[in-house]
Amino acid sequence: MSLRPWRDIVRRPSRQIMVGKVPVGGDAPVSVQTMTNTPTTDVRATVDQIRRCEEVGVDIVRVSVPDVESAVALKQIVRAAKVPIVADIHFHYKRALEAADAGAACLRINPGNIGSSARVAEVVRAAKANGCSIRIGVNGGSLERHLLEKYGEPCPDALVESAMDHIKLLQDHDFHEYKVAVKASDLFLAVAAYQQLAEQVDCPLHLGITEAGGLIGGTVKSSIGMGSLLWFGIGDTIRVSLSAEPEEEVRVGYEILKALGIRTRGVRVVSCPSCARQGFDVIRTVEALEARLSHIATPLSLSVLGCVVNGPGEARETDIGLTGGGAGKHMVYLSGITDHTVQDEGMVDHIVRLVEAKAAEIEAAEAAAELAAEALAAQTVVVQAAE
Template identity: 70%
Template sequence: MSIRPWRDIERRPSRKIHVGPVAVGGDAPIAVQSMTNTDTGDAKATLDQIERIAEAGADIVRVSCPDKRSTAAMAEICRLSPIPVVADIHFHYQRGIEAAEAGAACLRINPGNIGKRERVLEVISAARNNGCSMRIGVNGGSLERDLLEKYGEPCPEAMVESALNHARVLEEEDFHEFKISVKASDVFLTVAAYQALAEATDKPLHLGVTEAGGYRIGTIKSSIGLGSLLWAGIGDTIRVSLSAEPEDEVKVGYDILKSLGLRHRGVNVISCPSCARQGFDVIRTVETLEARLAHISTPLSLSIIGCVVNGPGEARETDIGFTGGGGDAGMAYLGGVPAFKLKNEEMIDRLVALVEEKAAKFEEEQAAAAQVAE
């Protein structure tokens, strides 16, 4: 389906950097990342969780390094991780040096926590010597004391000034492989800070509403904050911060990008909220289909509509569709065209099979095209 002009999002031009093999910024796809919550010193548990995060579709994973035991485990973690690892060092500049030497693809530092400029310079040196990029991570809850005294409270101006001050230190050392984030738990503060930062620099920006909350409210806050910025073309990589499993963060991140047409992964299920006209139990059907199709990474669309009021129209716009027709059967659509009648009791199994077949065919075609290109 062609993209109409009013759906176009013109992304903000930004410098391209790399986090390991993953490009961030410029014309690269918006990267999705999450963070482990295991004991980093337990390399096996951390790698097991990274595998699940990668399986969910994450491009990058952040791993906290609060102590020397953590960075000691980083060599194995970085060597075996299927996706690039960002080491989060927070207060401990020495951990940054150790993580860089252990193979981290990126170092995340918070200028309000790391301390003296000399320590920052040591971390920059370690990143340069080991091929690491960096992320300047400004947080509204840990701004430098002098900026809090200057502005009186966390505000967009203080956050942007903190970010630019630290960026200047890196640039003065001729280090340019870095991205910036200016996160806060307040959606308004977060959006305003990113808007101002986007005008002040061409560096790639990592988006997030930090400490957004549990799965439901955190998803809502992140969707509003990140969605507003992405719609305006701002943002090169994202993390949805939830008090939930890291895999859920990745899935919500993709759902936000998918809803804006910025990136597609997995099955986009379009479904009605259901009403008295429904010809089958829409809510339970969608729950079951989403669970059974969670393994599909191919970008496909599936419409599940309870009746014929909107069903045929929605089905015309999706790869596969089903519309309830009353009684014990409805109409299945393929490529937007009515294909065959389908009994409600057979619907779930048949739709799962149709999606799996289409996904397999798509992957075969992609593999063949790649082979021809080589």
């Protein structure tokens, strides 16, 4: 039983599908996605962008496939990528067939937008033959005309009805490896639609507040919208839609998950906004530390507080803590315990070394635990065989 029940998030039960090697739904971790913005036909630029996203921990990357040339390029991109690639298809069903054959792990397509039932059947056959899943992507800005006429405007009922219509088309062809998104740029509309859909389906849900805006505004909007849903257990995979580089979407996605305690990656920094009591320049120190520690993937925590008002208390809750003191002498905490002091000069370098050493210690402990588990499993097999 949790010692802090007020922090527990109970995930909405959903069945699990695979997007390439990444499980989505069920008890799988909430995955973080993004989308490339380079011309898909520029293979080198697209792969370089995917590489940058891989470095910051992306799980799945979506790539637009608007034409035949892009479908041809996709094959090379899939081969070069270390993460599963989702092919973004809108209206032309043949692009979906080509993308499936090119090795896409998932097709982002709305079955109702590609024409006849025969075309849907072709896409389903291609998906099954190539082991592709499908993402149904309903968007408040591109709802079907008959739904806009029926409801008068985009609303939760309209988004959910659209999703259910698309789902039925796949189910009619005995296809069940799908996830669904009901995105909107209005966060209230999106949240209400996801809540309504979550009660009606058991498939994984892909969260997003579409066209959220720039780095700051879009981060705030996405955090409120997706954070609200994740807090109540809704959401199996996320994409933060920003007018920013894709790797920034990934970073923000992880920060949302880290803030909710759903998933951790890298260094979680706890820092104060600074005031006249600060013993060092907190803002510049945090900026430097975040930049210098961005390469660390091992989850650990670091507190950086400018004075002793809250510093010691925060340090007790983090792996490494730094609290400002007088005369340029600052206290360093290790595992919540006062350990030593550090001067202004070389302070950032010192903290970086401590964090890197702690990350290496955690990694070594995890590796040793894995080896011990493997040895125990092997010993169990030998004993069972002898019996």
